[in-house]
Every structure is written in structure tokens, then in C-alpha cells.
Amino acid sequence: MSFQGIKEASMKISDVANKTPVMTSRTLNSKLQAEIYFKCENFQRVGAFKFRGAYYALSLLSEEEKKTGVITHSSGNHAQAVALAASILGIHATIVMPKGAPANKINATKNYGAEIIFCDNTLEARSQTTEKLIEKYHYFLIHPYDDNNIICGQGTAAYELIKEIGELDMVIAPLGGGGLLSGTALAAKGLCPKAQVFGVEPSMADDAYQSIQAGYIIESTYPNTIADGLRTSICERTFNIIREFVDQIVTVSEKEIINAMRFLWERMKLIVEPSGAVPLAALLSKKVNVNNMKVGIILSGGNIDIEPFFQLLEKRVVKL
Amino acid sequence: MSFQGIKEASMKISDVANKTPVMTSRTLNSKLQAEIYFKCENFQRVGAFKFRGAYYALSLLSEEEKKTGVITHSSGNHAQAVALAASILGIHATIVMPKGAPANKINATKNYGAEIIFCDNTLEARSQTTEKLIEKYHYFLIHPYDDNNIICGQGTAAYELIKEIGELDMVIAPLGGGGLLSGTALAAKGLCPKAQVFGVEPSMADDAYQSIQAGYIIESTYPNTIADGLRTSICERTFNIIREFVDQIVTVSEKEIINAMRFLWERMKLIVEPSGAVPLAALLSKKVNVNNMKVGIILSGGNIDIEPFFQLLEKRVVKL
Numbered sequence: 189m190s191f192q193g194i195k196e197a198s199m200k201i202s203d204v205a206n207k208t209p210v211m212t213s214r215t216l217n218s219k220l221q222a223e224i225y226f227k228c229e230n231f232q233r234v235g236a237f238k239f240r241g242a243y244y245a246l247s248l249l250s251e252e253e254k255k256t257g258v259i260t261h262s263s264g265n266h267a268q269a270v271a272l273a274a275s276i277l278g279i280h281a282t283i284v285m286p287k288g289a290p291a292n293k294i295n296a297t298k299n300y301g302a303e304i305i306f307c308d309n310t311l312e313a314r315s316q317t318t319e320k321l322i323e324k325y326h327y328f329l330i331h332p333y334d335d336n337n338i339i340c341g342q343g344t345a346a347y348e349l350i351k352e353i354g355e356l357d358m359v360i361a362p363l364g365g366g367g368l369l370s371g372t373a374l375a376a377k378g379l380c381p382k383a384q385v386f387g388v389e390p391s392m393a394d395d396a397y398q399s400i401q402a403g404y405i406i407e408s409t410y411p412n413t414i415a416d417g418l419r420t421s422i423c424e425r426t427f428n429i430i431r432e433f434v435d436q437i438v439t440v441s442e443k444e445i446i447n448a449m450r451f452l453w454e455r456m457k458l459i460v461e462p463s464g465a466v467p468l469a470a471l472l473s474k475k476v477n478v479n480n481m482k483v484g485i486i487l488s489g490g491n492i493d494i495e496p497f498f499q500l501l502e503k504r505v506v507k508l
Numbered sequence: 509m510s511f512q513g514i515k516e517a518s519m520k521i522s523d524v525a526n527k528t529p530v531m532t533s534r535t536l537n538s539k540l541q542a543e544i545y546f547k548c549e550n551f552q553r554v555g556a557f558k559f560r561g562a563y564y565a566l567s568l569l570s571e572e573e574k575k576t577g578v579i580t581h582s583s584g585n586h587a588q589a590v591a592l593a594a595s596i597l598g599i600h601a602t603i604v605m606p607k608g609a610p611a612n613k614i615n616a617t618k619n620y621g622a623e624i625i626f627c628d629n630t631l632e633a634r635s636q637t638t639e640k641l642i643e644k645y646h647y648f649l650i651h652p653y654d655d656n657n658i659i660c661g662q663g664t665a666a667y668e669l670i671k672e673i674g675e676l677d678m679v680i681a682p683l684g685g686g687g688l689l690s691g692t693a694l695a696a697k698g699l700c701p702k703a704q705v706f707g708v709e710p711s712m713a714d715d716a717y718q719s720i721q722a723g724y725i726i727e728s729t730y731p732n733t734i735a736d737g738l739r740t741s742i743c744e745r746t747f748n749i750i751r752e753f754v755d756q757i758v759t760v761s762e763k764e765i766i767n768a769m770r771f772l773w774e775r776m777k778l779i780v781e782p783s784g785a786v787p788l789a790a791l792l793s794k795k796v797n798v799n800n801m802k803v804g805i806i807l808s809g810g811n812i813d814i815e816p817f818f819q820l821l822e823k824r825v826v827k828l
Contacts, residue, residue, distance in 0.1 A: 443822075
């Protein structure tokens with residue numbers, strides 16, 4: 189896996205993925221005395237960057253593998269991404285989901301045409317169910333981040349951003365399992381080697397920060413951060429890429445994440461999920477200094493349950 | 509006022525207004541079997557199309573008028589638009605606001621550098637306070653829609669949309685006082701005469717629909733629709749333009765407005781205020797048939813109080 193892989197991924201997905209817009213805020217730029225460019229993956233298909241990696245990885249399968257089908261276990265954006273990518277490519281997809289997954293996520297995944305197999309709500313049950321199905325049907329496992337092709341696919345967001353905006357001084361991405369950050373770092377260092385690459389994770393799920401400090405992987409145990417897309421821990425593959433190509437890892441509090449989200453919603457009119465607001469949280473809390481810099485941020489996704497807000501709104505309506 | 513005015517307005521504001529993006533939704537297009545293009549004025553400065561008209565009207569004032577200053581009475585997007593436009597042009601702006609206006613709107617208007625004069629919460633108090641100030645200081649009144657230059661400015665949104673996307677079969681705008689719809693109709697009929705132009709208003713504030721039926725203006729009395737930007741009634745000027753250039757006026761229920769908003773938030777990740785969701789409400793409720801058509805919609809703005817949602821969110825956070 190290399191910068192070349194990201195270039196190839198970018199070409200491969202260009203007809204199918206959304207060309208997501210780059211957005212800016214005058215208020216933010218003047219507040220931070222910087223030029224901040226947001227690559228808006230909340231406008232990507234399935235509402236998150238995950239579609240990039242999933243589609244790229246699936247498109248590279250052999251005809252034999254495509255015929256056999258793919259499997260993944262996830263209750264989040266990766267599940268929907270695999271389901272949609274498989275449906276576009278005519279591949280059978282099986283998604284293992286915990287019984288307790290939110291109804292809207294189950295329905296979205298179903299609507300993309302995937303087969304859903306429910307399991308108990310533990311991580312062990314998920315792995316075991318998945319393994320059994322692989323043993324029985326020989327499905328090809330699409331891991332959400334421990335996979336070179338997935339990483340190359342995720343790197344296309346930063347690749348497109350830099351191609352559009354030109355050289356950047358810094359690129360910042362959220363950090364969960366490390367797939368997006370790894371791809372972002374490879375793309376950034378490939379296109380503008382002088383750019384610094386920062387990863388930001390919730391302090392409540394700071395396994396990558398801890399691991400880099402220690403020099404070996406320390407997994408998070410049941411982190412309960414509101415940034416639900418970042419609860420996963422890094423793996424050997426992403427740990428090694430991050431060690432080599434990422435300049436710094438920064439952590440932010442839950443309150444800082446919510447305040448960054450508030451800015452994105454209120455001032456920029458963008459629906460961004462907590463995980464997507466994490467890089468901006470590092471800027472607004474002054475944990476990363478961007479003074480006079482040209483900075484790219486990957487706004488990773490916009491999938492958040494807005495029903496509670498609409499229920500409040502409906503109460504305000506006099507006649508329905 | 510004519511199509512030529514809109515062209516001039518478009519040139520005049522091009523350096524200062526945001527070039528707002530045009531967005532689409534695959535889901536929506538396949539659901540309606542149509543091509544729907546949203547001109548996203550929620551991404552305009554001050555969060556709404558109102559900046560276009562305000563800036564254009566203010567830019568055309570004589571040096572004498574600029575020195576004297578401008579005034580308007582509003583508690584909504586027009587107030588913020590006049591405040592920002594005046595500040596950019598170095599003009600003193602006075603905004604008459606009801607005491608009961610929401611704190612966030614008062615602060616936003618203040619932050620743009622306008623002088624705020626509070627009055628009682630009635631429409632009469634607003635007009636009287638404004639008239640007294642005009643008498644005393646000779647301020648130039650910037651009406652939110654009963655003004656040819658304001659109408660030309662608002663028309664630049666549709667103008668830009670059609671310039672970008674090409675010929676359309678239909679253009680739809682929300683309808684309150686009629687400024688946006690009038691400008692939209694002039695722009696659309698000027699650029700593609702065959703395009704149909706529709707205005708959509710809440711059935712709870714259907715003064716324009718009633719007026720067109722009757723052939724004379726029937727004002728709404730205290731309409732309590734959730735689409736707060738559309739509570740105002742049309743005036744002689746907008747009534748005449750609408751009669752001449754708008755093909756049809758459609759009304760939608762409060763529930764239909766909220767459901768359209770839900771689609772824009774959940775599926776398109778766009779924060780749009782209720783007034784901005786009204787045209788889509790007419791499509792989703794099948795009150796306007798767009799089958800096989802290429803349709804432009806003006807998403808008028810995104811200013812809605814999201815604090816109740818963030819308060820719910822903060823409750824979910826374990827540690828702050």
C-alpha cells in the first residue's frame with residue numbers, strides 16, 4: 189500500500205462516489221486567523237467517507253470472490269457502506285449486527301439490499317457469528333480498517349481535497365480504528381510532503397494516543413464517548429502507518445466535541461455527527477495552533493439520529 | 509424593475525455574497541423520477557438569501573443616503589442581512605426589534621454592528637417606532653420586500669442556479685412577502701421563458717393564494733405557522749409581479765413542512781429552516797407533479813434555533 193494505491197482508488201471510485209464539496213467559514217477563518225477547508229464527507233453516499241473504502245475494496249475482488257459474497261460486522265456507517273457498494277457491484281453482502289442496533293441503521297442497511305444476521309450485543313458474539321458464517325459460506329470478510337484497500341479508499345477524501353485546494357500546511361482527520369487517518373496521511377504526505385498530519389480522538393477513547401506513547405497497542409475498553417464512530421481501537425496495520433506518517437495525536441473532551449458540532453450546525457448549517465466534529469474541536473479548544481496556516485479537515489460523516497429534535501419541533505406545531 | 513436589474517444585481521453582489529452550492533439527492537431524484545436541484549441559500553452569508561437583496565439595495569444608495577444611514581424593522585433574517593450589508597458598506601444601520609425577539613437574533617444583529625432600538629411586541633409599535641426615527645434622523649427605510657432593488661437582489665439566487673445548471677422546466681420558491689418569489693420569477697422567465705414558476709406557502713399563511721383567487725390582496729392575520737419567515741403578507745408590488753409571472757401557488761400543511769425538513773436534514777445533511785423546506789413539502793406531498801422534469805428549488809435559509817437539540821445531546825454525555 190502506498191500513495192499510488194490512493195491515486196488508483198480515486199480513479200476507480202470517481203464515477204460512483206459523490207464529488208463532495210469543500211466548504212469554508214468566514215467566521216471561523218477570522219476567529220482562528222487561518223484558512224480552514226472542510227472536505228464534507230457528510231455529503232458522501234451513505235452519509236460518510238466509509239463508502240469510499242468499501243466500494244474500492246469490493247471493486248478489487250476477483251470474479252470468484254464476488255460470486256461468493258462478502259461479510260462484515262458493524263452497526264455503523266461501514267455496514268451501510270458495504271451494503272450499498274455490494275448492491276452497486278451486484279455482490280451478495282451479509283452484515284452481522286447486534287440485536288440492539290438502532291432501527292434506523294438496520295433499515296438503512298436492509299434498504300441497500302444486504303442480508304442482515306442478528307447476534308447478541310457483545311463484541312465476542314459478533315466475531316463468533318461472523319466466523320461461523322465465513323466457515324460455512326466462505327464469504328470474503330471486509331474489515332472496516334484493517335485492510336490496505338480500505339485504507340487507500342479512505343485516503344481519497346484527502347487526495348481530492350488537496351487536488352482541489354492545492355498545497356496545505358496541515359491536514360487533520362478523526363481517529364478511531366485509524367483507517368481514515370492512515371489513508372489521509374498517505375495522501376497528504378504523497379501530495380505535499382511538507383504538510384503536517386494530525387489525528388484527533390476523544391479523550392474517552394484515546395487508545396491511539398496511549399499506544400503511540402507506549403510504543404505498543406493499548407486497546408480502549410468500552411469507551412462511551414458520544415463520538416460513536418471513534419470507539420474502535422487501532423490495529424497493528426494502522427498503528428504502524430500512524431507511527432510513520434502522522435505528526436501528532438491530540439485528544440479532546442466530550443464538551444469540546446459538542447461545542448465543535450454546535451459551530452458546524454449553527455454557523456455552517458452542516459449536519460455533522462460527533463465523530464466528524466472532533467478535528468474542529470481540537471482547533472476551537474486551541475489544542476492545535478493553526479495561526480496563519482492553510483488547513484484541511486476531513487468532516488467524516490453526518491449520520492446522527494435527529495428524531496429527538498423533530499419530536500420537539502412537532503410539539504410546537506399547533507395543527508397537524 | 510426587470511430581468512436586466514437581476515443581471516446587474518448579480519454582478520454587483522458577486523464579490524461579496526457567497527457563491528452558494530447547488531445540491532442534489534439521488535434518493536429524492538429516484539423517488540420523484542425527476543432531477544431536483546437545490547440552490548442552497550442556507551450557506552449564504554447570514555444564513556439566508558436575504559443578504560442578496562439587502563446588499564444590492566444598500567449598494568445603490570446615493571452618497572448622501574449612505575451618510576445618513578438606513579433603518580428597518582424586523583426580528584428575522586432581513587435584520588441581520590441589512591446589518592451585515594451596512595457594515596460592509598460602512599453605512600450606519602438602525603434595526604427596530606420587538607423586545608421579545610430571541611436573544612440569539614438580537615446578538616447576531618448586534619454583532620454585525622447595527623444599532624438596535626427595541627419596541628413593544630406589536631406590529632403597530634414597530635411601524636410607529638420606525639416612523640418616528642425616520643422623521644427625526646431621515647434614515648432611509650429598507651423594506652424587506654416592497655422594494656424593486658430588494659426583489660432584484662433576491663432574484664440572483666435563481667439567476668445563478670439557472671446559469672449553473674442550464675435550462676429548467678420548473679423553478680419553485682417559498683412565498684411569504686413575495687420578494688424572493690418575485691425575483692425568482694423574473695430571473696426564471698428571463699433566462700428560460702418556458703420554465704414554469706411555482707410559489708409555495710404554508711396553508712396557515714395562505715394570503716397569496718387567497719389574494720390571487722380573489723383578485724385583490726387579502727392579508728393574513730397573525731398566522732402561527734412554524735415557517736416563521738413566511739408569516740408576512742404580500743404587498744401590491746409583489747402581488748402584481750406574482751399575478752403576471754407566477755404560474756401557480758400551492759399550499760402545504762405544517763406536517764408536510766416538517767416532513768420535508770426531516771428529509772433535508774436526515775438524507776441531505778442540510779440544516780434548513782422550516783420556511784426553506786416549504787417547496788420540497790409540495791413535491792413530497794405530490795401537490796406538484798414533477799415527473800420527468802428538471803426542477804430548481806430555492807432553499808431559502810437555515811436559521812433555526814438548534815439549542816434544544818444540543819441540550820438533549822449534552823444530557824447524553826457522561827462526563828463534561
